[in-house]
Amino acid sequence: MTAITDPIPKDLRSHLETTYSLTPRDELERIIDDFISVTERGSDGRTTLHQILEMSARIIFRRFGFGEVSVGLKSRKDGLYRYEFTLGLRKDVELSFKQATYDKDDMVSHDRFPFIRTGRLSELDPIEGLPEKERQMFNRPFSLESPRKSRDDFHEGDYFDVWMMDGNKGIIGWFELSSPKDGKMPPRVSIRWIEVLASICASIILERWSEEDLAQPNAQAKR
Amino acid sequence: MCAVADPIPRDFRIYIENLYSQIPKGDLEHVLDNLIFLLELGKDRRQSLRSFLDQVARMIFKLFDVEEISIGLKDRKEDRWRYEIVFGYTRAVEAKVRKLEYNRADMYEFDTYPNVKIGRLSELNPVEGMPELEADAYNRPYRVGEKRQSVDDFHEGDFVDFWIYGPGKEIIAWIELSRPKNGKMLPRANVRWIELIAGACSPIILQKWKAESKKEVP
Numbered sequence: 001m002t003a004i005t006d007p008i009p010k011d012l013r014s015h016l017e018t019t020y021s022l023t024p025r026d027e028l029e030r031i032i033d034d035f036i037s038v039t040e041r042g043s044d045g046r047t048t049l050h051q052i053l054e055m056s057a058r059i060i061f062r063r064f065g066f067g068e069v070s071v072g073l074k075s076r077k078d079g080l081y082r083y084e085f086t087l088g089l090r091k092d093v094e095l096s097f098k099q100a101t102y103d104k105d106d107m108v109s110h111d112r113f114p115f116i117r118t119g120r121l122s123e124l125d126p127i128e129g130l131p132e133k134e135r136q137m138f139n140r141p142f143s144l145e146s147p148r149k150s151r152d153d154f155h156e157g158d159y160f161d162v163w164m165m166d167g168n169k170g171i172i173g174w175f176e177l178s179s180p181k182d183g184k185m186p187p188r189v190s191i192r193w194i195e196v197l198a199s200i201c202a203s204i205i206l207e208r209w210s211e212e213d214l215a216q217p218n219a220q221a222k223r
Numbered sequence: 224m225c226a227v228a229d230p231i232p233r234d235f236r237i238y239i240e241n242l243y244s245q246i247p248k249g250d251l252e253h254v255l256d257n258l259i260f261l262l263e264l265g266k267d268r269r270q271s272l273r274s275f276l277d278q279v280a281r282m283i284f285k286l287f288d289v290e291e292i293s294i295g296l297k298d299r300k301e302d303r304w305r306y307e308i309v310f311g312y313t314r315a316v317e318a319k320v321r322k323l324e325y326n327r328a329d330m331y332e333f334d335t336y337p338n339v340k341i342g343r344l345s346e347l348n349p350v351e352g353m354p355e356l357e358a359d360a361y362n363r364p365y366r367v368g369e370k371r372q373s374v375d376d377f378h379e380g381d382f383v384d385f386w387i388y389g390p391g392k393e394i395i396a397w398i399e400l401s402r403p404k405n406g407k408m409l410p411r412a413n414v415r416w417i418e419l420i421a422g423a424c425s426p427i428i429l430q431k432w433k434a435e436s437k438k439e440v441p
Binding site for chain 2: 019
């Protein structure tokens, strides 16, 4: 058996392989590389939704400098929202997160959780609007009372929510971010990147739910 | 009924709204903004798969300075891959491209379409490896036979494929690009961006297919 000769000139192949080497060269390429990994896991049926969301939370932790990252998901059984995974929280605070449940109004009502819109899919919930019952959900509760020194400071009790939406603009999941490592409001571009990741995760969630519906055509999800 | 007072100080609200203004500033934010728009559009059930892929092609055209873009899809019922969206070609070439179909060997074997891997999801198919039967599927077939002047030139007959994978690394679709506006090989960053778009299309295509399957269940 004879080997087939490569019709591509050696200098062209070598030039292209160098120009487009697969190792990421800068932060932008590293972020894209990480996001592509999420999409690859998403299309791999052996990876669970929980694993994909955990992977995404770790990417946010690693690439965008947030010390605390949580991921929440809508339950298809009862329509309530619960945290699926948390990263960077104290054990007792993590327990409070695991026990928390929210209904649809909690997720969208400005009166219940006052917020400032920060993007197509994101909002900042500042300490000034934090409900009393949520005060045990922070790593440093003693810092909650201190006044905000500067508008640029990220205060204990502030957090960002980045929404995962379905095709009807209903919330199906979310990333919750706090404690940026430099203590400042995160750059706008970081929030935009995380919105892209949230949107990718939403597509994966919807695809997995469609798979469940096909496997169990009689299962009725709570809307 | 009285309105609930906003507990967020007004100056702080204004500061944050300005800091995170939704109007993109600079190229990076512009691309991210378009990407978010596209992905959200893909989830909209009123958008057919075809109209979503059409938007993908238009966005690549608008953002990445490529003039010829086509998107192919695997047939859900048989091992055949065909072009679904053809953008930027003359009518005659478009008609030829639409008639093309590929089998498993065409899609997976190096010998059929010799290529150079240029990313996790992409490869460049240079004109030097182009099969004879495809020479007329180009806008300027008379240029296909010309010698490449420089390794950095994007030659007539070169094309880049971005693979969209489903479960088991099965190719479910692909984005094919040729004719960059400046006639040069695509910038590395653009290849990475389009790979991200290709990757993000995968769950959207799979979801739309499943929605179609659900409708087909008697």
